[in-house]
Amino acid sequence: MESVKTSSVEHRPSHDHACVRCAERKVKCDRRQPCEACMRHNADCIFRPLPPRKKRKKLTKEEILLGRIKLYESLLEDNGVDPRALAGSPVARAPLQNEDHVNTSTSETPQLPTPDSTVFSPAGAISKPRLLHGQGRYHFLDNGLWTRVMEELHESVDALGDSSDDTSEQDEIIQNVADIVLGPINMPGSLDNLHPHPDQILALWQIYLKNVNPIMKLIHAPTTEKAIQHAASDPKEVSKSVEALLFAIYSVAIMSMQDKDCEQQFDQPRKALLSRYVRATKLALSRANLMGTSNIVVLQAFLLHLASVRDFYDSRTLWNMLGVATRIAEGMGMHRDGSTLGLPPFDSEIRRRIWWEMSLLDQKSGDLTGQTKFGAFDGDTKIPQCPANVDDHELFPAMTLPPEESKKVTDSLYCAMRADLFTYWSDYAARRRKEGMSGNLLGNHANGGDLKDKDQAIEEFERMLESKYVRYLDPSQPLQFLSMLVARAVVSKARFMVHHPKRWNDTRNIPVSERENVWSLSIKLLQQYNMVRSSPYLQRFSWYTTYYFPWQTFIHILDTMRLNPLMAEGSEVWQLIEETYRSFPNLITKTRELPCVAISNLCLKAYFAYTVALMKDGKPVARTPDFIGILRRQREQARGFRAEQETKGMISLQAVASPQQRDLQRPSQDTSPRQVCDNQAQMSIDDPTLWSTGDVNGNLQTTSTNVPRASGSFECSPGNEIDIFADQAIDWSQWDMLLGDPSLMPMPLMTDFPQ
Structure with missing residues (x-):
C-alpha cells in the first residue's frame, strides 16, 4: 500500500504557476497537483489556468512613420511652433490628449514607438516623457535610456513590475522596508x-x-x-x-x-x-x-x-x-x-x-x-x-x-479655491523673480520691501476671490460658510504678513498709522479664526481647522498687550484671547510642544502686566479668566514635579556617596542666581514667573509648592539663552525659529521657560 501511495505522489502533474491557496496564503508552492502545502493541510488544491497572452499588433512602416511625424509635431508645439501653420504640413493632427500614450488596457489602439534619435530645439536636447499605465498602475519615464528599453519590451507596464496586489516570496523584506517609513x-x-x-x-x-x-x-x-x-x-x-x-x-x-x-x-x-x-x-x-x-x-x-x-x-x-x-x-x-x-x-x-x-x-x-x-x-x-x-x-x-x-457652487469648491490661491501667489513670485526682485511675498522685511506692489497684488487677489467664489457662497451651508471665512482670512493674513512688525528693527520707529493697521489686521484674523472654530455649523471640520492656527498674529497681540497693557480696548482684547484659548485648547493641553508652552508663557506675562497696570492706575482688577488659572496651576504642578524629581535624585546619590561627597551635596550658602532662585519661597500666585512644565500625563492639577520670585527668575533657567520673554520688544527671529523648527532651539525641560 505504501508503494502505491508513494507512486501516486511522485507522479503528480506539474504547473508553471502557484495554486490558488498558496497564492492567497503567500507561501511557496511546489507547483504540483496536489501541492505539498495543500496535502499537508488536507485542502483542495486548485490551479486556475492563466489567461492567454494578448498578441501585439505588428506595426507597418507607414504607421511607424506617421507616429514619428506626430511626435515631431508635438515637440514643435511644445516650443511654440504650430505645425499646421507650416506650408505642406503632412498631417492634420488630432488633439494631443488622445495621442502618443500607452494604455495596456486597450490593445486595439496601435502603440507608436519613440524614434531613436535625439530631437534638438532652441531649448536644448529634449527627451519625450512617456507614461505607461494600466489597471490603476502608472510608470512615468522621463529618461531616454528607459524610454528606449520600454520600446524593446513592447511598452508593457508589467515589465517594470509592481507587487501591490501580488504575492511574493519577498513580502517579509518588503514589509521591513515599509516599516522604515510607517x-x-x-x-x-x-x-x-x-x-x-x-x-x-x-x-x-x-x-x-x-x-x-x-x-x-x-x-x-x-x-x-x-x-x-x-x-x-x-x-x-x-x-x-x-x-x-x-x-x-x-x-x-x-x-x-x-x-x-x-x-x-x-x-x-x-x-x-x-x-x-x-x-x-x-x-x-x-x-x-x-x-x-x-x-x-x-x-x-x-x-x-x-x-x-x-x-x-x-x-x-x-x-x-x-x-x-x-x-x-x-x-x-x-x-x-x-x-x-x-x-x-x-x-x-x-x-x-x-x-x-x-x-x-x-x-x-x-x-x-x-x-x-x-x-x-x-x-x-x-x-x-x-x-x-x-x-x-x-x-x-x-x-x-x-x-x-x-x-456655480460645487462640492469641489473649497479644493479649487485653495489651488487657485497657491497658483496666484506662485505666479506672482515667479514674475517678481523675473524682474529681479525677491519672489518671497513675505521677504525683504529688513529693507521694508516693495509694499506698494505687494499691496496691489493682495487687492487683485481679493478681487479674484470675491468675483470667482465668495459672491456665490451661501453662509447657511457649512462648506460654503467655511470657504467664505477662509477666503477672507487668507486675504487678512497676506496683508498682516506683508506689513509684519518684523519689518522694523525698532518698534518705536513704526509709524502710528502702520501700527494701527497691523493691530486691526491682527484682531480681525483672530476673530475670523475663532468664528471658524466656534461655529456649530463647522464642527464637522474642526479636525481640519486646528491645523491653521494664526501663530504669528496671536504672538503679536500678546506682545502688544504686554508692552501696552492699558490700551483703550484692553478688556475686549482679553475677552478675545480667552475665546481663543477655548477655541484652540492645544495651547493648554499640548504641554510637550515648545511653541504652545512658549506662547502661554508670553500670555501669562502679558496678563500679569495688565493686572499690575490696573492696580497702579487705581482701577479694579476683573475676575481672573479660567484659562489663566489653568496655566498657573500647570506651572505650579510643574515646579512641584521638578522638585520631587530633584529630591529623588539627591537621595539616590546620597545613598551611594562617601561622607566627603555628602558634604558637597548639602545646600550651601551659594549666592549664584540659581541657588538664590531655588531658596525663594512664598511668592504670590499672581507672579507670572512660574516654571512652565506639565505633569508626565498632561493632567491639569493644582499643587501647593512654592514658586520662584520675579527677580532673577530667568537667570535660574538652564535655557536662559532663549530670552524671548524679556521686557523689551520680542525678537521675531527667535520666534520664527521656534515656530519654524523647534528642534533648532535649545531644548530644555519645560521648567526652563519662565513667564
Whole structure:
C-alpha cells in the first residue's frame, strides 16, 4: 500500500504557476497537483489556468512613420511652433490628449514607438516623457535610456513590475522596508478580523463623506462607494490596495469625529478606535508594498493615513513623510498634467486632485518647519492644472471630454479655491523673480520691501476671490460658510504678513498709522479664526481647522498687550484671547510642544502686566479668566514635579556617596542666581514667573509648592539663552525659529521657560 501511495505522489502533474491557496496564503508552492502545502493541510488544491497572452499588433512602416511625424509635431508645439501653420504640413493632427500614450488596457489602439534619435530645439536636447499605465498602475519615464528599453519590451507596464496586489516570496523584506517609513507594526498578519461590522463600514463611509471629503478631494466618491459596498458585503475579497484605502478611510473618519459622538455611535472611545484603525492602515499599506507601488489607490490610502495622524506627528516628521508620498506620485507622473501625457479626462482630473491636495499639505507642513512658502510651485510651468470646480457626479470613467469648469457652487469648491490661491501667489513670485526682485511675498522685511506692489497684488487677489467664489457662497451651508471665512482670512493674513512688525528693527520707529493697521489686521484674523472654530455649523471640520492656527498674529497681540497693557480696548482684547484659548485648547493641553508652552508663557506675562497696570492706575482688577488659572496651576504642578524629581535624585546619590561627597551635596550658602532662585519661597500666585512644565500625563492639577520670585527668575533657567520673554520688544527671529523648527532651539525641560 505504501508503494502505491508513494507512486501516486511522485507522479503528480506539474504547473508553471502557484495554486490558488498558496497564492492567497503567500507561501511557496511546489507547483504540483496536489501541492505539498495543500496535502499537508488536507485542502483542495486548485490551479486556475492563466489567461492567454494578448498578441501585439505588428506595426507597418507607414504607421511607424506617421507616429514619428506626430511626435515631431508635438515637440514643435511644445516650443511654440504650430505645425499646421507650416506650408505642406503632412498631417492634420488630432488633439494631443488622445495621442502618443500607452494604455495596456486597450490593445486595439496601435502603440507608436519613440524614434531613436535625439530631437534638438532652441531649448536644448529634449527627451519625450512617456507614461505607461494600466489597471490603476502608472510608470512615468522621463529618461531616454528607459524610454528606449520600454520600446524593446513592447511598452508593457508589467515589465517594470509592481507587487501591490501580488504575492511574493519577498513580502517579509518588503514589509521591513515599509516599516522604515510607517514604523514597526505590532499586529498579526491578517486584517480580516479588524474590519468593522458591515453596518459600521457604511456608517464610517457616510462620516467620511460629511466631514472629510468636502475639504480633501483625494478620491472620487461615486467610484469609491462601489468598493465600500463590496467591502461591506465581504471584506476578505478586496485587493490589497483597496484594503489599504478602506482602513485609511476608517481612520480618517474616526479622526474627524468628536469624542462624545464617536462613543455614542460606536460604543467605543475615539482614541481606541483611532489607534486600532491607524495600526491596521499601516499594516495594510505595508502589505500593499507602499515603498514600491505604482498603484494610485495605494497612494490615496497613504495620503489619507497621513491626514489621520498629522496631529500626532511633529511638522518635520510629517513633512518628511509627505516627501515619500511626493516621490511615489512623481514616479506615476503626477507632477505632469495628464492631458499632456495622453490620459483620459477622468484619470487626468483625479490625478490633479491628488497632486494638489498632496502639494498643499506639503506646503503647509513645510511652512511649519521654516521652509519657503510657495517654493514648490515657483517657476514650474509643467505642474498639473488646478482641479476643476465641478461636482463629483459630473466625472465618470467613460467620459471623453474634459469637465467644463462650473461658475456655480460645487462640492469641489473649497479644493479649487485653495489651488487657485497657491497658483496666484506662485505666479506672482515667479514674475517678481523675473524682474529681479525677491519672489518671497513675505521677504525683504529688513529693507521694508516693495509694499506698494505687494499691496496691489493682495487687492487683485481679493478681487479674484470675491468675483470667482465668495459672491456665490451661501453662509447657511457649512462648506460654503467655511470657504467664505477662509477666503477672507487668507486675504487678512497676506496683508498682516506683508506689513509684519518684523519689518522694523525698532518698534518705536513704526509709524502710528502702520501700527494701527497691523493691530486691526491682527484682531480681525483672530476673530475670523475663532468664528471658524466656534461655529456649530463647522464642527464637522474642526479636525481640519486646528491645523491653521494664526501663530504669528496671536504672538503679536500678546506682545502688544504686554508692552501696552492699558490700551483703550484692553478688556475686549482679553475677552478675545480667552475665546481663543477655548477655541484652540492645544495651547493648554499640548504641554510637550515648545511653541504652545512658549506662547502661554508670553500670555501669562502679558496678563500679569495688565493686572499690575490696573492696580497702579487705581482701577479694579476683573475676575481672573479660567484659562489663566489653568496655566498657573500647570506651572505650579510643574515646579512641584521638578522638585520631587530633584529630591529623588539627591537621595539616590546620597545613598551611594562617601561622607566627603555628602558634604558637597548639602545646600550651601551659594549666592549664584540659581541657588538664590531655588531658596525663594512664598511668592504670590499672581507672579507670572512660574516654571512652565506639565505633569508626565498632561493632567491639569493644582499643587501647593512654592514658586520662584520675579527677580532673577530667568537667570535660574538652564535655557536662559532663549530670552524671548524679556521686557523689551520680542525678537521675531527667535520666534520664527521656534515656530519654524523647534528642534533648532535649545531644548530644555519645560521648567526652563519662565513667564
